[in-house]
Amino acid sequence: MLDIKAVRQDPEAVATALAKRGFEFDVEGFRALDARRKQADVDSQNLLAERKRASKQIGALVGQGMSVDDAKAQVNETLEKIAADLDGLTEQARQVQAQLDDLLLGVPNLPADEVPPGQSEQDNIEVARWGEPPEFDFPAQDHVALGEALGQLDSETAGKITGSRFTVMYGALARLHRALAQFMLDLHTREHGYAEVYVPYIVNRESLLGTGQLPKFEEDLFKLRSEQDFYLIPTAEVPVTNIARERIFEDAELGEEGLRFACHTPCFRSEAGSYGRDTRGMIRQHQFEKVELVQFVRPQQSEQALEALTGHAERVLQLLELPYRKVILCGGDLGFGSAKTYDLEVWLPGQSTYREISSCSNYRDYQARRMQARWRDPASGKPALLHTLNGSGLAIGRTLVALLENGQRGDGSIAIPAALQPYMNGATELGA
Numbered sequence: 335m336l337d338i339k340a341v342r343q344d345p346e347a348v349a350t351a352l353a354k355r356g357f358e359f360d361v362e363g364f365r366a367l368d369a370r371r372k373q374a375d376v377d378s379q380n381l382l383a384e385r386k387r388a389s390k391q392i393g394a395l396v397g398q399g400m401s402v403d404d405a406k407a408q409v410n411e412t413l414e415k416i417a418a419d420l421d422g423l424t425e426q427a428r429q430v431q432a433q434l435d436d437l438l439l440g441v442p443n444l445p446a447d448e449v450p451p452g453q454s455e456q457d458n459i460e461v462a463r464w465g466e467p468p469e470f471d472f473p474a475q476d477h478v479a480l481g482e483a484l485g486q487l488d489s490e491t492a493g494k495i496t497g498s499r500f501t502v503m504y505g506a507l508a509r510l511h512r513a514l515a516q517f518m519l520d521l522h523t524r525e526h527g528y529a530e531v532y533v534p535y536i537v538n539r540e541s542l543l544g545t546g547q548l549p550k551f552e553e554d555l556f557k558l559r560s561e562q563d564f565y566l567i568p569t570a571e572v573p574v575t576n577i578a579r580e581r582i583f584e585d586a587e588l589g590e591e592g593l594r595f596a597c598h599t600p601c602f603r604s605e606a607g608s609y610g611r612d613t614r615g616m617i618r619q620h621q622f623e624k625v626e627l628v629q630f631v632r633p634q635q636s637e638q639a640l641e642a643l644t645g646h647a648e649r650v651l652q653l654l655e656l657p658y659r660k661v662i663l664c665g666g667d668l669g670f671g672s673a674k675t676y677d678l679e680v681w682l683p684g685q686s687t688y689r690e691i692s693s694c695s696n697y698r699d700y701q702a703r704r705m706q707a708r709w710r711d712p713a714s715g716k717p718a719l720l721h722t723l724n725g726s727g728l729a730i731g732r733t734l735v736a737l738l739e740n741g742q743r744g745d746g747s748i749a750i751p752a753a754l755q756p757y758m759n760g761a762t763e764l765g766a
Contacts, residue, residue, distance in 0.1 A: 335438050335704045342368060351444045354451055355665035359441060367434050374427035381420050388412045439549055443700040445665050446674040452664025458677065459664070464648070465657030467681045468740055476684025477738040478615040481507060483746050484764060489615070498613065499605065499620045501731075506764050510737070510750070511623075513757035514730045515598045518625040518650055522727055526646045528596035528627060533573035535599060539563035541576040544705035546671035546697075556602045556620075566602035570626035571724045573599075578630050578707035578720060585712045592631030592639060596727065599624065616731045617689065627694075627727040632709065636696050636721035644676045644694040647727045651691070653753040656736050657681040659688050673698045678728075680736040691732045694725030 341348050341364065349359040391412075400408070450459050481487025486507035492500035503511055522528040536558065542548040542565060547555065556566040567573060574597050587593070600623050612618035627646060631639045644660070651658045663675040672695035679688035699719040702708070708717040741749035741763075748764040755762060 335700060336441055336444065337699075337703065338434070338438060341438070348444065352442065354445050354449065355442060355668050356453060357442055360437075364434075364437060367430060367437065371427060371430045371434060374423050374430060378420065378423045378427065381416050381423065385413060385416045385420075388416065436549075439543070439704075442668075442670045443673050443697065445668055446696070448662070449668060449674055450662065450664045453666035454664075455667045457664040458661040458667055460659050460661050461676075462660040463657075464652060464659070465655070465681075467657050468683060470683070470742070470744070472744040474683040474686075474739065475742060476615065476682075477735040479684075480738045480742055480746070480748065484748075486764075497620075499618065501616055501619065506758075506761070507734075509758060510754070510764065511730060511734050513754055514733055514737075515623060515625060517754055517757055518727055518730075519596055519598055521650060521653070522596040522625065522627060522646060525649070526594070526596075527591065528594040528646075531574060531577070531595045531597050533570060533577075533597055533599065535567050535573075535602075536564050537567055537572050537576070539565070541572055541579070544579050545572050545575050545701050546704065547572065550670060554604050556604055567599060568603050569601050570597040570599040570624060571628060573597075574626060574628040575701060575707075575722055575724065576705065578702070578722070579705040581707060582717045583630070583709040583720070585710055588630070588632060588709060591642075592629050592635055595628045597626050597628070599626070616735050619731060622729065622731040624729045625727050627725050629723040630707065630709075630720045631723065633699065633718070633721050636698060636723060639721075639723050640674060640676070640694060640696040643723055643725050643727075644678070647678055647692045647694055647725050650728050650733075651678065651680060654733070654737065654751045655753075656733075656740055658691070663693075669693065669695060671695075671697050671700050673700065676725075680732070682736060682739050683742070684739045689732065691736065692726040692728050695723060697722045697724075 336348065345359070345361045345364055349361050352359045450457065452458065478487065478489070481503075484507060486504045488502040488504065489500070492502045495502070519530055523530050539548060542555070547568060555568055558564040558566065574595050577595070583593070600621055602621055605618055605620060616622070627643055629639050629643060648658070648660065658678050658680045661677050661679060663677060668675055675693055675695040677690050678692040678694070680691040681687075682689050698721050701722045702719040707720045707722065709720050710716070711718045737751070738748055741751070743749065750758055750762055750764065
């Protein structure tokens with residue numbers, strides 16, 4: 335959520351910044367609501383002053399010859415009227431504040447200055463490239479054809495069990511999927527300083543409000559039918575980031591580089607709005623797995639932290655020998671709560687294109703304000719908002735897709751990168 339003080343100070347500047355991401359901020363609507371809230375506050379203060387004056391009138395009325403009982407009755411009548419008016423103003427102020435809160439909950443984060451203009455992913459800017467796409471002396475196949483030829487990828491049975499956009503894996507392919515998660519967790523905890531964390535796969539409404547999935551993206555979520563507002567997690571970002579909700583960390587708890595968490599979970603998404611897109615295979619599924627990286631840092635550290643976090647995700651791709659490119663997202667493609675995002679796009683020979691495999695984002699204090707996630711600034715001794723960051727390190731299903739397609743051989747076997755072989759009992763390939 336944006337800082338309402340900053341919005342009040344210069345709503346036109348906020349509107350200009352948000353226009354970079356294609357969002358139209360209603361300046362006049364905000365001003366009108368805020369003016370109503372201010373007026374309710376002024377009217378309440380006036381009534382409180384009037385109540386204070388009225389309570390002192392009993393002695394003055396008695397001094398003018400009125401009986402004590404009559405004086406009390408007259409003053410009490412006035413006080414009762416003031417109390418009723420105050421109750422009405424309090425309710426009015428509550429309703430206006432609720433409207434202001436709803437308005438701000440629907441406003442995305444301000445993009446960083448360096449975020450390029452643009453309306454869609456076609457306007458994202460490539461900033462780096464690693465590795466060369468493989469050249470085959472045979473027609474490249476996609477992961478579905480490769481997995482089915484191995485007899486280890488089965489969407490038909492998954493469709494019978496559940497429906498479309500689900501997958502069943504068997505044997506060595508299922509093991510490779512598991513190996514990827516273990517490899518990523520080991521890398522991030524041993525080399526990159528992340529603490530592994532296990533979290534619930536079901537979260538409440540407050541958690542999704544805190545990270546920004548609600549209220550705007552409710553249709554993308556799987557909501558459970560129960561008396562409680564429970565949802566399946568769309569990403570581990572939600573439960574892990576909410577570890578900091580309504581907490582104040584002491585400066586020493588953050589260490590030198592902030593707090594870093596790595597978490598492996600399934601993710602559940604309805605994929606609303608993606609009808610007809612990526613219906614083949616494992617690119618866009620209702621259920622998939624990720625290793626998520628989350629950081630809580632001091633505000634002055636977050637820009638550097640984003641570069642480091644992105645580098646941690648890149649290291650996975652490099653060790654797996656997968657060619658990729660790094661792009662900075664333009665304003666129109668930026669996620670709702672993010673101030674700046676790098677996407678890592680892996681090369682997929684089956685599609686002859688780069689596809690997103692990780693998004694690494696700096697949310698600055700946007701999520702922290704919604705969650706009241708704070709640290710005690712030693713310079714002031716007072717609580718201040720943290721900055722939060724997260725990124726996929728990596729999406730496991732898409733990594734598996736990339737391994738199959740980039741490691742394919744003419745005989746139908748799949749090469750296993752050296753970094754994964756210890757997790758596969760030394761196996762160097764998935765046999766044809």
